[in-house]
Amino acid sequence: MATGVLGPERARIDKPTLRQDRWWIYPAVTFIVFTAFVVYSTWRAFSGANYYASPYLSPFYSPCLSTACVPGASDFGQPISFLPAWFSPALVILVFPLGFRLTCYYYRKAYYRAFWLSPAACAVPEPHKKYTGERRFPLILQNIHRWFFYAAFLIAIILSYDAVIAFRDENHEWGHMGLGTLILLVNVVLIWLYTLSCHSCRHITGGRLRNFSKHPLRYRFWTFVSKLNGHHARFAWASLISVALADFYIYLLATNTISDVRFF
Amino acid sequence: MGYDLSMRVWRGNEDGGALQDFTVSVEEGEVVLDALHRLQATQAGDLAIRWNCKAGKCGSCSAEINGRPRLMCMTRLSEYEPSETITVTPMRTFPIIKDLVTDVSYNYEKAKEIPAFAPTPPDPDGKHRMMQVDVERGQEFRKCIECFLCQDTCHVVRDHEDNKSAFAGPRFFLRYAELDMHPLDTHDRRQLAQAAAGLSMCNITKCCTEVCPEHIKITDNAIIPMKERVVDRKYDPLVWLGSKIFRRDQREEVES
Numbered sequence: 001m002a003t004g005v006l007g008p009e010r011a012r013i014d015k016p017t018l019r020q021d022r023w024w025i026y027p028a029v030t031f032i033v034f035t036a037f038v039v040y041s042t043w044r045a046f047s048g049a050n051y052y053a054s055p056y057l058s059p060f061y062s063p064c065l066s067t068a069c070v071p072g073a074s075d076f077g078q079p080i081s082f083l084p085a086w087f088s089p090a091l092v093i094l095v096f097p098l099g100f101r102l103t104c105y106y107y108r109k110a111y112y113r114a115f116w117l118s119p120a121a122c123a124v125p126e127p128h129k130k131y132t133g134e135r136r137f138p139l140i141l142q143n144i145h146r147w148f149f150y151a152a153f154l155i156a157i158i159l160s161y162d163a164v165i166a167f168r169d170e171n172h173e174w175g176h177m178g179l180g181t182l183i184l185l186v187n188v189v190l191i192w193l194y195t196l197s198c199h200s201c202r203h204i205t206g207g208r209l210r211n212f213s214k215h216p217l218r219y220r221f222w223t224f225v226s227k228l229n230g231h232h233a234r235f236a237w238a239s240l241i242s243v244a245l246a247d248f249y250i251y252l253l254a255t256n257t258i259s260d261v262r263f264f
Numbered sequence: 265m266g267y268d269l270s271m272r273v274w275r276g277n278e279d280g281g282a283l284q285d286f287t288v289s290v291e292e293g294e295v296v297l298d299a300l301h302r303l304q305a306t307q308a309g310d311l312a313i314r315w316n317c318k319a320g321k322c323g324s325c326s327a328e329i330n331g332r333p334r335l336m337c338m339t340r341l342s343e344y345e346p347s348e349t350i351t352v353t354p355m356r357t358f359p360i361i362k363d364l365v366t367d368v369s370y371n372y373e374k375a376k377e378i379p380a381f382a383p384t385p386p387d388p389d390g391k392h393r394m395m396q397v398d399v400e401r402g403q404e405f406r407k408c409i410e411c412f413l414c415q416d417t418c419h420v421v422r423d424h425e426d427n428k429s430a431f432a433g434p435r436f437f438l439r440y441a442e443l444d445m446h447p448l449d450t451h452d453r454r455q456l457a458q459a460a461a462g463l464s465m466c467n468i469t470k471c472c473t474e475v476c477p478e479h480i481k482i483t484d485n486a487i488i489p490m491k492e493r494v495v496d497r498k499y500d501p502l503v504w505l506g507s508k509i510f511r512r513d514q515r516e517e518v519e520s
């Protein structure tokens with residue numbers, strides 16, 4: 001028996017949607033860009049090579065913690081020594097930013113719409129017969145987003161460190177700046193904007209309170225994070241693209257395809 | 265300057281119906297509801313429409329215009345090309361009564377399920393006091409005009425009739441959020457919102473926010489904060505421990 005908008009109690013209209021605008025653009029673009037990113041990052045993460053071109057370390061591989069890391073890339077030591085040498089160091093660390101984005105409230109919206117078509121657009125019926133939302137396993141795991149936020153916060157600090165040490169030249173002398181420095185700098189700013197505009201961050205800083213008036217400082221933080229939060233989707237896109245571009249630039253340097261443009 | 269507008273309007277009742285074509289003369293500056301009123305006055309005297317204020321404030325004239333849930337009184341004809349056909353149907357999530365009128369009692373049933381505001385005892389002088397910042401937070405939610413367009417567009421019930429019993433819908437998540445953020449309320453509604461009201465069935469795809477004529481950020485300011493509050497209560501052992509040790513956040517949990 002037909003259900004949903006075609007169900008027996010509803011106004012009898014045989015078209016599932018009467019929308020005439022180009023509602024499919026948003027899911028289509030999302031689908032293409034996200035798929036491209038997944039393909040690119042999978043290739044780069046598994047390759048385990050060409051991620052370090054002194055002084056630049058690719059954000060996909062930072063911090064580089066396993067013994068497989070190339071010399072110079074591990075400013076935080078190599079505590080992970082039990083992994084085989086072929087195991088790409090990116091895989092050790094990438095679960096955190098990846099998990100952060102996968103459970104992000106904005107990305108959830110985007111991929112539920114673009115990949116699961118649930119719904120592809122508003123007032124456009126979804127193709128699924130049953131729907132239980134985020135009530136059951138595995139989607140109930142979305143509730144751990146907050147923990148990924150904590151991890152992502154630490155990683156943002158490390159990426160900031162990477163951007164700072166990119167002001168050294170290839171021999172680690174201070175007072176250098178190249179296009180790579182600029183790219184890492186822009187990337188880390190976008191990563192911070194994305195991380196701080198997170199809904200969990202907004203909740204933790206002050207959203208969970210019942211009385212703003214009793215916590216004036218947290219209220220100020222919350223107001224600030226709320227402002228950023230309004231642009232969360234934009235930051236999600238910008239930082240996704242910037243992180244891939246930063247990695248690709250370093251890939252080009254590491255493979256000697258191009259050489260870094262030096263400003264000073 | 266007037267022109268002739270082509271319209272397709274759904275006419276019928278629970279036994280069936282169809283989109284019917286009409287040509288209505290309209291004036292510049294008019295809204296869809298004006299065109300329908302002229303249609304009613306000149307060609308279709310028995311056309312059923314619900315409306316009241318013509319100012320986007322009573323929430324009566326909800327319908328779907330070219331497939332999008334909107335208020336008929338707030339949809340300007342100038343948004344469309346004069347040559348374009350405008351299609352108007354009733355809301356497609358609620359049972360049909362006649363023409364553009366649907367039975368929205370689902371929403372009133374859901375409203376009844378929310379435990380009422382339970383304030384703390386008043387101050388010694390008999391008054392309740394709240395600070396301005398705390399008052400402001402809930403103001404956004406109070407802008408709701410109960411047009412139920414958000415309920416209409418939410419795919420959880422629009423596409424799945426069987427979810428209606430377990431899902432209160434975005435308009436009522438606003439209410440849960442408003443009460444849960446209220447400094448004077450003594451109830452803990454987090455479990456209830458998740459279990460009985462179906463908060464976890466929402467997949468935050470934001471259609472409610474997209475259609476709200478009052479531009480309430482339903483998903484960002486009510487649903488996601490409520491989901492985070494549920495995480496505090498159920499999925500974050502640190503917060504849970506903190507609330508036990510420091511005896512913070514002690515409120516009475518309501519089950520139904």
Ligand code: SF4
Pocket residue numbers: 414417418419420433434465466467468469470471472473483487
């Ligand atoms: S965000 Fe949630 S409540 Fe709003 S329309 Fe989407 S599924 Fe429904």
Ligand code: SF4
Pocket residue numbers: 407408409410411412413414415434435438472475476477478479480482
């Ligand atoms: S929240 Fe917005 S869309 Fe929903 S009933 Fe209220 S005014 Fe209408």
Ligand code: FES
Pocket residue numbers: 100101104105106107145149194195197198199200201232
């Ligand atoms: S990162 Fe998007 S909501 Fe947390």
Ligand code: FES
Pocket residue numbers: 315316317318319320321322323324325326335336337338
């Ligand atoms: S008639 Fe009151 S909102 Fe449209």
